[in-house]
Amino acid sequence: MARKVGSSGAETAQKLRESALTLFAKDGYAAVSMRAIAAKTGVQAGAIYNHFPNKQDLLRELMVVHMETLLAAWEEVDIQDLGPAAQLESFVRFHVRYHLRRPKELFISYMELRSLEDTALSEIKCLRREYEAIPRAILERGKADWSFSLAEPAVTAMAIIAALNGISIWYKDSGRLTVPEIEDIYIALAARMAGQIKKGVANV
Amino acid sequence: MARKVGSSGAETAQKLRESALTLFAKDGYAAVSMRAIAAKTGVQAGAIYNHFPNKQDLLRELMVVHMETLLAAWEEVDIQDLGPAAQLESFVRFHVRYHLRRPKELFISYMELRSLEDTALSEIKCLRREYEAIPRAILERGKADWSFSLAEPAVTAMAIIAALNGISIWYKDSGRLTVPEIEDIYIALAARMAGQIKKGVANV
Amino acid sequence: MARKVGSSGAETAQKLRESALTLFAKDGYAAVSMRAIAAKTGVQAGAIYNHFPNKQDLLRELMVVHMETLLAAWEEVDIQDLGPAAQLESFVRFHVRYHLRRPKELFISYMELRSLEDTALSEIKCLRREYEAIPRAILERGKADWSFSLAEPAVTAMAIIAALNGISIWYKDSGRLTVPEIEDIYIALAARMAGQIKKGVANV
Amino acid sequence: MARKVGSSGAETAQKLRESALTLFAKDGYAAVSMRAIAAKTGVQAGAIYNHFPNKQDLLRELMVVHMETLLAAWEEVDIQDLGPAAQLESFVRFHVRYHLRRPKELFISYMELRSLEDTALSEIKCLRREYEAIPRAILERGKADWSFSLAEPAVTAMAIIAALNGISIWYKDSGRLTVPEIEDIYIALAARMAGQIKKGVANV
């Protein structure tokens, strides 16, 4: 059959991306069928292949776009003129805010690494290392200039990211805490983890 | 064909459990076939059903046994006479040590919740809440007796667990740090997150 | 692979129906595999599911269509202006002729009731009762107007139908008797069973 | 494991026969698994093979025993000194009474012919022809001595048997009619089908 009236290729592709993201996040890549993605989008399974070469590539694209968007978004945050403590605060605020609004992307970004085949996996790992370097660099800079007191910037950076990502496990829109409140709590936690040397460390 | 000479039911069941654990951890529940589990165990797929009623139940059993063993192991740790700071240290040391030796159990325990069907899911969630209550209780006790200075024991407890679990993402047996070193680092991190009020907080 | 050149959905569905009917009649529903139906039709097993949701539904459809077609065909027979004796003759002639040309439908219609699951079973039983009401009504009318002399119209109606259906057990296209001859024999038998009160009852 | 206390081979074999008969009658040979038969009997599937060489043979034995018992039971009925009309009455009464008490045997005897493999099938067909010869012989004798007026004894015999077997389709223990009443009705019907020439033909 011909194209449905009013449908356009780019639109369908985008809707497919969204359906796939939602389903992958909920059930996992392996448990989601192309038919399920198609059904959620309102097309037949065959139509997917007009937009994506195969299932694996659909996942790859979602993850690459997520990581690249994440990195690009961080580029927008101006921390040039800040000291390490303020930089760490900026990073935590950015990470929490960014991910609490994109829980599905965060989820598959961490859970579906194992579903990626070789080339895509390296690609993603590379982008991820790039992102993980951000807090590590901040911690290292802070250690160097005595803003922070910590022995293991690399381990601490991973611990901070893990703690932040853990939010998504228990966070609910309808919960007791608002996003800004959560940001503040985790900013204080990160400061403590970094051994921030200053008077005004908030009481977590 | 009948039973192989020298084979025994309990042995096969245990080997199946181990195969399933390894494969589920590596590829995810949905991506692992019963044939793959059987092959890794050295039996035919049909033989699995002499030991487990179905695939779902195999996962369920792995997760329940893991959580129950974990809770039982914690029961063995005597923290009765310790103050909150020492209790937190005990918990962190226990958690790191326990899980670094069981990375697969930890992995599926967090990743395959979504693969569990309703009843099994509630069962596991219940056990998990029980475990998460341990650090929260320690933090609350420490907050009450001014061992710790922190505003949100519940959030902080989750953050500590998340940070600890994050170890499994980067930890490698062949890595730079030994398990005791990692324990020490995270004990210090947890102490900081808890706002431990003492002179001798190690420099992380 | 995609659709074969020249194949069409409706055609395949019809061929599947015919294959299933033949195989169900010969070997019984439970003994026939979807693969066997597919092979007889010249497609792969998976292709069946483009046309029927599952095996059970394939049987259901065959039985429902058979019963509805049978009832519709009887509607075509005009017995409005006939007396009970002629009506009974019409019915017997109709039933024999209809079923001797559709032995497979008759067979599964009686043999595979037990293979139907609950909803389908009620549906079929309802249609069957509707058909069995036809001869019973004729017998009751004939009893009322003294065309027939019989005590138990309901039992006799069932006995007539059973006798008629029994033909399919021994009938062979190549046998001694032609269909019209068989019709005549059973018309006479039915008349006798009904206690038809007339001079000209044929000598069976 | 060894034999259960109190169990005996012959007992188990008989219980297996009964389980198989019940299940075959309810669900059909192909739909019944050896495990189901074993479970209903209270043993494991493997135990069946101590008593029957395989599934097919279990069916065969049930059918052969049924047919042989049926024929033997008919041998007990003394019709030596009766005329054809009384013989037909005896036969009908015997058949109805025998089968209404053994509905499962009757059912599989007619339904599972197709499940028999070659040799068993011939064996059963042979026994069945022997039984069907009984009413045919009566009808032929009655035709010869002018007790009956009918053209086709063979067809009529089959029609009578079919009508009788049809009882099992609608008969219920709790129904309106008692077994003796049903016997009387069908005796009268059979007499009519045979064209019995006598004053006292009951009004059906």
Added chain:
DNA sequence: AATGAATGAGGGTTCATTCAT
């Protein structure tokens, strides 16, 4: 005579993917 553990085949069904339309 029975169990329980195993096999190898096959069950119904779903899958990612292809392609004529």
Added chain:
DNA sequence: TATGAATGAACCCTCATTCAT
């Protein structure tokens, strides 16, 4: 671009049967 029909492989699971115990 989309559909719908198809493939061939794979899915989970059950089967009849075997045999060491």
